[in-house]
Amino acid sequence: MREFGYERAFDVSGAVALIGSDPDARFLGGGTNLVDLMKTGVERPALLVDVRELPLDRIELERDGGLRIGATVTNSDLAAHPDVRRHYPALAQAVLAGASGQLRNMATVGGNLLQRTRCGYFTDISRPCNRRSPGSGCPAVGGEHHNHAILGASEHCIATHPSDMAVALAAFDAVISYETADGPGELPIDGFYPPVGDTPHIETTLPPGALITGVTLPPAPVAARSRYRKVRERASFAFAIGSIAGALDVEDGVVREVRLALGAVASMPWRARAAERLLVGGPASAEAFAAAADAELAAAEALPDNGYKVTLMRNLIVAVLTELTEEVSR
């Protein structure tokens, strides 16, 4: 393990200044992913700037009904917060579906957004990986990929984004705030994770040296009736092989508003806009849900061992929308 420097920051501008333009410096949140990557040699930072003491640990209900979540809020606090549970239940469910109690006590919202893929080739520095080592190749395409992407991937990388939380944030149009030496900025989650293309090593559109300071959820009454469902290969403590955040508003059997985001199918949380477009204004029926799922998944490109995800996501979309419809009619 490489020796590294450690600094603790107490204000945002100080944290940003400590990192500066040093490409070998990293912000340290809960460390639940970064420290693992340091142990395996994927990350070899020269300097860690600990941001856990920054005054970014609040969750505030905004006047317009939206929610402002600080970047150092822990997963545990996020999932337990009454406003989150009341207004965005799928977000609380998503966070609780991830990791373990101990990890959720440590992990932070900012770090969660910046989690790295758990692709077994990415995490092993003895193997090629375009994401870790640009141009070295992607052994997953012809190798082990049963839990890899079916949407938006490229021949250069088929890894998935591991976050559960981000899937719910994508469904609710989260806006990510950050700070740089040049001042603050904002990015909608829709543009936060760039398409893979031939640059899988570019994992976010954050400017260099930027520190995530928080996440804002715009007001979304539809989110009050939402749920997150995660499918994994054991009952707990595993990353998803498929997940979904859904919200639905139905009146007289007609879909008024719907939000759908899919997890573990792409290098980013996958907002299912094609399905949403098809559903709005149409009947809240199993047939309509299946047709919407098919429309969204028409673009899916399966490799030999991950084609089941098309069936899985179709089933999940229909199941979750059906459950939400039943909830409406109760």
Next chain:
Amino acid sequence: MTTTTGITSVAGAIGSGRTRVEGRDKVTGAARYAGEVPFAELAHGWLMLSTVARGRIRSVEDGPVLAMPGVLTVLHHGNAPRVDIDYMGMLGRPNPIVGIFQHDRVPFAGWPVALVVAETSEQAREAAEALVVEYDVEPHDVAFRAGRQDAYTPESTPMVQPETEKGDVEAQLDASAVVVDAEYTTPEEHHNPMEPHAATARWDGGRLDVVDSNQGSSWVANELAQLFSLDPASVRVRSEHVGGAFGSKGLSPHQVAAVMATTVLQRPVRVVLTRRQMFSLIGYRSPTAQRIRLGADADGRLRALDHQAQSLTSTVYEFIESSAVLGRVLYDADAHHTLHRLVRLDVPTPTWMRAPGEAPGSFALESALDELAEKCGVDPIALRVRNEPETGPVSGLPFSSRNVLACFEEGARRFGWADRDPRPGLRREGRWLIGTGTAAATYPSGVGPSTAAVTAEPDGTFTVRINAADVGTGARTAMLLVAADTLGVDPDSVRVRIADSDIGPAMIAGGSMGTRSWAWAVTIAANELRERLALGGGIPPEGITARSDTAEAIGALSKKERHSFGAQFAEVAVDVDTGEVRVRRLLGIYAAGTIVNPLTARSQFIGGMIWGLSMALHEEAVRDQVSGGHVGPDLAGYHFAAHADVPLIEADWVDDPVPGDPVAIKGIGEIGIVGVAAAIANAVWHATGVRHRELPIRPDRVLRAADEARRRATDGIPVGMEEGGTRGGPAEGGARGGGAEGGAPGA
């Protein structure tokens, strides 16, 4: 009885539940494990493993690394002390992987190529990761699959008889009204004990002293003595506490590396393996491809049992995963054939892993029995009753005791089996399909020579010396109960010394043989001591010691089929949308001789059952064909059951007296896992109507199989005729699928 010893007769220590002697030390952190015992001047070694799967080491660029902070030496094939691997150890010839740094050949990915020793563990690791090793790479082959043309039948060994035959299997299959002919596969699985392998070696007054984590300190000491050409009396190995072993903790490269380094540096050296290194250095369970053919009369009486199992081994050593052995014990049939075949690949050598052979073998055989029950329209338990043998089905030898039917009877009663509707795919609760399944379990009850000493101390206490290894099972506590019971004294007046090769030779904690072997030796010594104390007289300051050696008594044992038995029951729920399988209930009832400590015995049974669940649904190491190494070899990538996967588990036992046996204790370490995966797979079939013959039963496989079954059903092809699956005809037709077009192992 004398007043000086203060003996008061206390009956029945055996069978009383007692918490672990060292339990408090373990939960408070006071118990030190091999990687934690402090030594002055300790140096730390870090192993560097090959990144290529086959080839030769061209160079080890140790120069730059030697200049790094704290680095003391770099050992590799160019400079390491020579060792001798041409010897016969307690369990046969050594695996050549213990002959590290002796040549430039790399036979698999993860072969040790260098050891960097430094003042601190961090410095050693940083230097090892900076060490450049150049290879001349050769093409490798790591592709395990059924029906490989280069599979061969190994020679018999003292451990495994690869092939047995009785009667004419083909003729009996032809005469059978019902035939099951199916192939089953199990993946590569790894032990992953909680405590990684660790050893500290030092020279102490002319003796080699090794603090280690192993399953038998006499065993490891003997191997080290032979490997380094040392007088056995000059080697001492201790392993006070062991955080799990499961077959993986014998002699491995880390002890050898530590001994080499301490010899070179003349100061204590510690080598601890990382989780990832464990995936290539300590052995694992081979994947298996098994074909089972059962031929039966319409009522389920077996005419033929043919079990052919293919597994893999390395290019440097032969290990047979003896998957086909349990049919030799479990079922009567007019004709029997069991066969093991091996494929040599550029992979690490597999080894014993909890219930070696029986664990994967029972998945195949006990699934096939369930398929036969379905075809015959016979209840799975009734089918087993119908095929219960009088004597060893192949050997013809009598059983020392056999109470497997009592296990089924008691299990069926507790599980509510009588109310079960045998038809599959009928029970639904919301999005879950519900099913139940059962399977038999068996594991040999072996024994190995051991010595013991029991001392009556002047203060009225007793000291037992038996070189047992407590690998987390509660062996230390079990020996305490055995001694107290035999002496007829309060267990609190007995202390037990274990896990030190200086105590004297004893059986390893392996093969479910430890407790039976050690208890035998302790009982003989304690009985003799009791008799001597009964003569009266005082206790001298050095105490009175009685010793035992069971070698002769074991040699005089009559030839019998000696096994533990059990019956496993499972209830599962299968999510129709996602293919997720959740186990709702597990019940295991065992017949395993005298249970010494019910508290820790139940833990062992339950632990085995959880592992069986894990094997059924989760565990699978994935090998990358291109690199020849694993993908995700750590606890993030290699899944086993989490707490949330483990449901209500009940484990209990029936009376199982063993008439005429000197100890009447059988092993319980392995049997808990045997049959569990089959019981779960059978329950998944009962829930869904689809057979799963490939482990683990992952959601993607369940989804695919359901899709396939639906597609075939709409095409008019009956479920259960999947490719690579059952090819037998329906019971009523008596038709029989033949041939081996699926590429069966051994075909």
